[in-house]
Amino acid sequence: MRREVPLLITMIVGWFMVLEFFFPQAEKWSSELQNWAIIMTALASVLGVANVARINMLKVSRRDRDWRYSIVLLAGMAFMVLLGTVFPMVRSLFHIDSSWAIGGGEFMGVTYGPYRLSGVAAGTVFNQFYDFMFVPMQATMFALLAFFIASAAYRSFRIRSVEAGLLAIAAVVIMIGRVPLGREIWHGLPEISDWIMSVPNLAAKRAILIGAALGAIATGLKVIMGIERNFLGGD
Amino acid sequence: MSHDLWIWMAAILTLAIMSYLYKDNPVYKTAEYLFVGVASGYFLSIYYNNVMVPNLFEPVGAGVGGLFTGKFTWDLWRVGALILGMMLFTRLIPRFSWTSRWPMGLLVGAYSGLAIIGFAQGDFMSQIQDSLIPLVEPGTAGAFAAAHGFTARLIAALDLLANGVLLLGLLSTLYYFFFSQEHIGFSGRVAKVGIWFLMISFGASYGFTVMARVSLALDRLRFLLSDWIGLRII
Amino acid sequence: MAGSEPILERLEHADRRWIFLIMLVAITVPLFLRVDLPIRVSPEVKGFYAALEALEPGDIVYFAADYDPGSKPELDPMIKAALDHLCRKDVRIIAATLWPAGPPLLEAALDSIAMGRYHKTYGTDFVNLGFKEGKENVMVQLGKSFRAVYPNDYYGTPVGELPLLAAKNAAGGWAVDTFRDVKLLVNISAGYPGTKEWVQQVRTRYDIPIVSGCTAVSAPEDYAYIRSNQLSGLLGGLSGAAEYEKMIGVPGWGTVGMSAQSLGHVTIVVLILIGNVLYFLNRRRRKEAA
């Protein structure tokens, strides 16, 4: 029961996914399995969120290092869940049709709202927090990388071998050839950068793709034949 | 300066994250934890509204509701998905956590099966098939002969060589990742050529990654300078 | 101790915050000086344009916007340009996303272009199916039935109530329900799941042409799919967006950002060069001293 059943499920589901590609009759069954997989993937993600909540609650209750930050985290999470999950749930359970809204006033010359309190689409409080909290923070985190890449270029990109030299030349041609400035420097540069992209770059990328494909197929086959069981964990 | 409080909130958070560039500090940490919290709450809500309700709760409701009116529908199957899905949450209870392997088995099976087909047809077959090309692309030799001027000739020459270089690169790189023969003598030289191709392709990736990162930073600067401070920029 | 090091040595190991500052200045300054350099369109962008240009009014396009705020600056210009192009061609759009943080961005883009600029009607001219978890499972399942995966749209409306998806064909079945009823798949992709997976799962299986606009990070790998015709066109990063904006004649952020982008690239190149010159000078000096 502990290992055999999950293994059997894995194998059956896996084989259906493979066979439906060759045998159209299998599609009906694999179709419902895919619907289940869609739900399962979503639930697994929900589980991930639940885990973040659990770990941080533990941190707060044990007064672990940085526990104060965890309170910020939990507060942010609770707020978004209240607006995006609890309110819609309450409304659908009790069939409340009126739209709850706040705002609709002016402050410092800017009109705010009215924003709906429940739901996730545009015009809700939830969406405002997404736009002005989630978006700027995530975008900025990725923007930091521009600075790190600059510092790495200066402090650790060292052309110590022929190989590194080739990498550097290709990188420079692409960096300059891909922006309008490249054409101003030499009108052949964009064409050369196109050629690098679609010939030598492609050759190596294609070899990597083929190798990775073989690896992925091998792993997949081992799983659906029941040889690979690491995913079941210990015990 | 902007008069919009929302913009102010976004700007302060942007600066808080950027403060990491100076060093890891409490302001950055607060913003980071806040981000993880808001993101988690956001994700949960999106999963609920976009997946759970339409794909699970409503069909289960319809299926179970049908039982009372004597109508058996295909939707009833989803009750199975609901039960299996609930088993996933036994992860949080150590004693029963083994039952979470059933839904995990379904997930692993589904993704493995799809990956086999996806990689076999999308990457493996297509890429091999597309590499079965003549050594010289028909027409490129004529174009080379007709080209005038240094740049035009150079580019025509590159086009003429394209297929040959592509095949040389593909074969040598594939050979570099061949582990059943020592890389010495001739085979060592082939592998070396493979490495060169790999390095050129990494150079291309490096250049493109720089492009991506710079665009992201630019957008944030635009936001701070124009939307928040209100300067006239391009 | 640090003071006794020669200046070149100290320069090579400069605090990285100085480099951050240089980078900041290098990309801020051109934001105030607009220099319009002519943009040259690369072949894969022409392919993207041609694929959309070949559509007829009334055709249906599946618009898969798989991204999140982390790559919004790169991909939003592409999404807006592509939507503009599609709306101009009077093509009907089924939009959806496989990234949980994507739907509000997609919604905003549809609102501003389809509704704002072209006054299209929601439900008839375009629909927003929102987000669905399930990655490759969703892709494969969409080829069998849209409504099995998306019983409701992003706003919770059953798809049967949206005229675009409620239409029936002569045989009494759904007129628009699988990739068979769709002319083209436009994918905007920030990673996994994205272009690679659409190509793997859908391109051959359901025989539907795909064009992709992706982040610059994943673009180099996708060139392999262009050559093999698994992708009919590709926009790579902000420069791809700028080139496409030029083709459709609607300059946006991609175009205006190009001068700052150019200077950013030059800065990186110069940093690599200086770093290496210092490294080799110092190495020679150390060898001579030894």
Add this chain to the structure above:
Amino acid sequence: MRPVTAGAFRLLVRGTASLVLLAAGAVPAVAKEVEDPGFFHLERLNILFHLVLFAFLFFLCIRLAAGGRKFFIRKIAGLEAVEEAVGRSTEMGKAVLYVPGIDDVNNIQTIYSMIILNHVAKMVARYETPLIVPICRPFVVPLAEETVKQAYLDVGSPDAFNANNIRYLSEEQFAFTAGVDGIMLREKPAANLYLGSFFAESLILAETGFQTGAIQIAGTANVHQLPFFVVACDYTLMGEEFFAASAYLSEEPKLIGTLKGTDLMKIYLLVLLIVGVLLETFGVTGLSTWMEPR
């Protein structure tokens, strides 16, 4: 394990048989029939053929490896570089830093990284050099602890194991990165090994390590991060090389057999490519038409 494999093989045999039967009556490239797909997609026979061929090759190799057959695998330069780096570190009496990526245990690269970690731990255990392993995911901690402890036990110096050196820093990517940077700057390890699944932090780690003057060796299958490792590290295990190195060290039939089966498939591919290109060059397009996935 046995009955399952046997069953799989029977299935394979039967699959191959039906393949032959199908091929006998095969018609070239049927037009895409939408309404009645029939029993089997004949036009996809080319894909099935290659899947079956590959499956046959690597299952055969796994079988042979399990049966005790010793396969030749070439020396992997990256592994020698690892040994050299660890050797240098011990000579200098300085610590070795081993970062097993930032992904969780469900990423295969993390598992493969543990195999190399075991190897490294065995090397340092003999010389009592500290081995610092910073970790980003809570679930990886017990795995790494077990791996290192077992290695110390195997070489007979269990007392040298110091659990404080397996350090869980943070689950947040950049907080983890800052933590590892701190270790590098404070404790100045002489060898930094980055082996596993890395993302945007790769260039930050490699840069800091470069500045401290450590020997650096990286290995990852995340191709997008390879450029940054290649320019800042002394040696980089690229993609498949990383998997091959682990298989080589593990001596596990499952891994060795897969590696060998993939190699056999590559021989087939090289031949196919050369033949195919020659055919195309002389205007014969039959092979490439047949190979086209539909």
